[in-house]
Amino acid sequence: MTFSRRLLPLAAFILIFACKTAKIPSAPLTATITEEGLLTCFAPGTKLQNEPVWCEVSAVAYDGQKLLFANDKDMPASLSPVFTKTLATLADSTQLPTYLMPAAYANGRKYEDFTQTPDRKFILLTTAFDRVKPSSTDWDGYNTILYWRTGDEQHPLVLAPDDTSRTSIAYRTRLAQALATSEFPGSVPYFKVEGLAVTDRQFLFGIREVGTSYKLFKPVDKIVAVSYAVEKTGAGERIRLRDDWRVIADFDPARKEASLPRPLSLSSLEYDPGRNCFWMLTSIETQNQLDAYLWYSTPDDLMADKPFTLVRDAAGRPLRFGHKGEDLTILDKNRLLIVHDDDRFQLPVGNKIRQPNQAPYTIITIRQR
Template identity: 35%
Template sequence: MSRAQVLSHGTLHCFPAGLRDERDRLVNAEVSAVVYDGRRLILASDKPVPGHGRSPVFAVDIDERGIPDDSSLTYFTADAIVRATKYEDFALTADGQYILATTGFDRIDDASHDLNAYNHLLIWPLGEPQRVQVVDPDPRDGVEGSLELRAKLDAAIGTPYYKIEGLAAIPGEQGDGLLMFGVREQGNAHDDFEYVCRIVGAHYRITAEGNLVFLDELRSLYGFEPGVHPGVNHVCGLSSLEYDPYNHRLYLLTSFETEEEGMGRIGGYLWMISLDELAAGHEPDLVCDEQGETLVFEHKAEGLAVIDETRLFVAYDNDRHLGLGSIDERDERHACEAPFTLLAMRE
C-alpha cells in the first residue's frame, strides 16, 4: 500500500489582486499544470492572464520546505507561450534538459485557424523559455499551432472530440524517450463525452535545433478504470501525468466534479505505477493517507510536480469555486490565488 503524508497546504498569488480582463470581469487563477525544473516551480493557468508583461505561464522559487515564494513570481512572455491557450500539463523530457507544455487540444475550427491556440505542444531548453518552439507544426508557413500533432492525436484516440490533460516523458527504447499524452475526455462532442483515464504516445528524440520529433506513430499505451477500485466513489477522469525519475515510476492524478443532492462537489485521487507495471498493463496503486484510507483531495487536483525522492507538489484548478475548505483558515480564496498541497510519499 502506498501512503502519502500531507506536509502543508497553502495558496499562491498568481497575479495582482483585483485584476480584470478586457470585459471588466475578475480574472480567476485556474492552475492546471505544474513542473519542477530542479530550481523553480513552473505553473500555468488554463485561462489567459491579461496585461503587458503577464502570461498564463509563470515560475516561482521554493524554499527548503517546498513552499512557493510568490514574491519571486516571473512570467514567461515569449510570443509562442503567450499565444497558446488552455494549458493543461507540463513535463520534463526524459533527459531532464527541456520543458514540454501541452494545451488541451479540445477544440478546432476546420474552416479557419481561429482556434489553433488550443492546439499546441511547446518545448524550450531548461531555464530558457525565450527559446520556445512549437512541436509538430502545420507545414504551411505562418500557420501557428501543432496541427500535424493534432492529426496524429485524432488517429490514435479515434473519437471526434477529446481533451488532453496529461503529459509525461519516460525513458524509451528508441531515441530520447517515450512521450505520453493523458486523455481525460473523449466522445462525439464537447457536450457528448465520457471521462476516461487513457494514455496515448510515441517515441521521440530531440533534434540538434532543440525541437522534438516523433520516431513512430502515436498509439494507445495504457488505460484503467478508476471506478472499479472500492476506494473511488466518484466518476473521474485523468487530470495529470508525472514521471518520477528518482523511483522510476509514473504518478497519475484523477479529478472529479459532480452534482450531489443539488450541490457541486470537486476533488481528486492520486495513483502510482512502476514503469515495469505500466508496460505490462497492470492496474495502478491508489495512494492512501497515513491512516490507510483512500487519499481524497477536497479540491480539483489538476497539476502534479515531483520535487525530490519523496515530495510532491499538487496544484488545484477549482474553476470559479472560491472555497478553501480545510486548507486555510479563511473561508474563501482571492480570485488571484491558487491553492496547493505538499505531500511526502511514505512506503
Template identity: 35%
Template sequence: MANARIVQQGTIHCFPAGLKDEQGRIVNAEVSAVAYDGERLLLASDKPIPGERRSAVFALPLTPEGPDDTQLTYFTQPLIKQATKYEDFALTADGRHVLATTGFDRIDDESHALNDYNHLLIWPLGEPDRVQVVDPDPRDGVEGSLELRNKLNAALGFPYYKIEGLAAIPGERGDGLLLFGVREQGRAHDDFDYVSRVVGAHYEISESGNLVFIDKMREHYAFDPSEHPAVRYDCGLSSLEYDPYHARLYLLNSYEVEEDGEEHIGGYLWEISLEDFRAGRRPTLVTTPAGTELEFEHKAEGLAVLDHDRLFVAYDNDRHLGLGSIDERDERHACEAPYTILEITVP
C-alpha cells in the same frame, strides 16, 4: 502500497488582486499545470492572465517555507503567450527540456481561429526564449501543432477529446517515450465520457532542440478508476508525472459533479511502476499513512515530483472559492491558487 501525508498547504498569488479581463470580469486563477526544475516551480493557468507583461505561464522559487510568490516571473515570449488553455507540463526524460501542452479540445479546420488551443511547446530548461512549436503544420502562416493533432486523432479515434496529462519516460528507442493523458473523449464537447487513457510515441530531440516523433502514436495504457471501491465519483485523468527517483508514473484523477443540487470537487492519486505500466497492470491508489484512501478535497489538476520523497499538487477549482483545510480563511481571493505538498512513503 504508497502512502502520502500532507506536509504543507497554502495559496499562491498568481497576479494582482482585482485584475479584470477586457470584458471587465474578475480574472480567476485556474492553475492546471506544474513542473519543478530543481529550484523553481513552473505553473500555468488554463485561462489567460491579461496584461502585456503577464502570461498564463509563470515561475517562482520553492523555498523551505513554500512557494515564494513575491519573486514570481511571467513567461512573455510570444509563442508562450499565444498558446491557450495549458493543461500540463513535463520534463523530457533526460530532464534537459520543458514541454508544455494545451488541451487540444477544439479546432476549426476552416478558419484556423482555434489553433491556439492546439500546441505542444518545447524549450531548454531555463531558456524559454528558445521556445519552439512541436510537430507544426507545414504550411506557412498556419500556427499550432496540427501535425500532432492529426496523430492524436488517429490514435484516439474520437471526434472530440481533451488532453490533460503529459509525461516523458525512458523508452525503447530514441530519447524517450512521450505520453499524453486523455481526460475526455466522445462525439462532442457536450457529449463525452470521462476517461483515464494514455497514448504516446517515442521521440528524439533534434539538433535544433525540437522534439521529433519517431514512431506511430498509439494507446499505451488505460484504466477505470471507478473499479476501485474507494472512488466515489466519476473521474477523469487530470495529470501525468514521471518519478525518475523510483522509476514510476503518477496518474492524477479529478472530479467535478453535482449531486442533489450540491457541487462536489476532489481527486485521487495513483502510482504504478514503469514495468507494470508497460504490462498494462492496474495502478495502485495512494493512501494516507493510516491506510485509508487519499482523497483530495480540491480539484487536483497539476502534479510535480519535487525530490525523492515529495510531490507538489496544484488545484484548479474553477470559480469555486472555498479553501477547506488549506487555510483558516473560508474563501480564497480570485487571484490565489491553492496547493498541497505531500511526503510519499513506499513500504
C-alpha cells in the same frame, strides 16, 4: 545417473544466482499531506475585458531552481498565462510571480500539463487539444506543445514536424486516430488532453474525455504513447515525434477502488525517473463536489495495461485532496507538489479562503511501508 549428479551443483548455482538477482517487489507507497497553501498568481482585482480574471492553475513544473506554472485562462496583455516563482516564495502573497512574456506563451491556449524529460534537459508544456475550428486557424492555439532547454524558458519552441509552425495542430489528427473505437471508427471527433509524461523514448498523453463534442462526451482515463527522438539541427536541437501512436492503457478507477467517488478522470500524468514510476492524478468535478486522488504504476505494468495502484495515507485510507487536482511535479526524492484548479469555487485552505487571484496547492511526502 553420473551425468545427472554432475548437473546438480550447476542447477543449485543457477537457482542461488537467480534468487540473488531476482527483482524484489517494492513495498506499497503511502503519503502524508505536509503542507497546504495558496499560490498568488497576480494582483487582486486583475481584470480582462472588464471581467475579473480567475487564477485556474492547471500545470506546474519544478526545474530544480524555480517553479513554473500555467493558467488555463486567457490573461491581460501585460501579463502571461505562464509564470514562475521560487519554492521559497510559493506561499508569499506579497511577492507576485515573474511572467514569461514571449509571444508563444500567449499564442497557446488552455494549458493543461507541464513535464520534463528524464535527463532534465527539456521542459514541455501542453494544451488540451480539445477544440479546432473547421476551415479556420482561429482555434489552432488550443493544439500546442511548447518546449525549451531547462532554464531557457525565454526561448520556447513549438513541437511540430517542421521548424516554422506556430502550433502543434499537425498532431491532433494522429491523436484522434489513435483514440478510435468501435463507437468512433477511424478517429474520435472530440478528446481532451490533460496529462503529458515523457520517458527517454516515449511521449505519453493522458486523455480525460472523448466523445462527439465538448458538450457530449464521456470521462476516460486513457494513455496514448508515441516514440520521439532529439535531433541536431543548424539552430540547436529539436524534438521530433515518430508515427507509432497507440493507446497503451485504459484505466477504470471504479473497478480498482469501488469506494471512491465517480467518475474519476485523469487530470495529470508524470514520469518519476528517481522512483522509476508513473504518477497519475484523477479528479472529479461536479456542482457539489471537487476531489482528487493519486495513483502510481511501474513502467512494465503501465505498458501491460495493468491497473494503477492507489496512494493511501499511513492509516491505509485513500489519500484525498478535497480540491480538483490538476498537475503535479517532483520537488525531491520524497516530496510532490500538486496544484489544484478549483475553477470558481472559493474553498477554504487552512484558515484562509481562496480568492480569485489565487490557486490552492498541496505538498505531500511519500513513504514506503
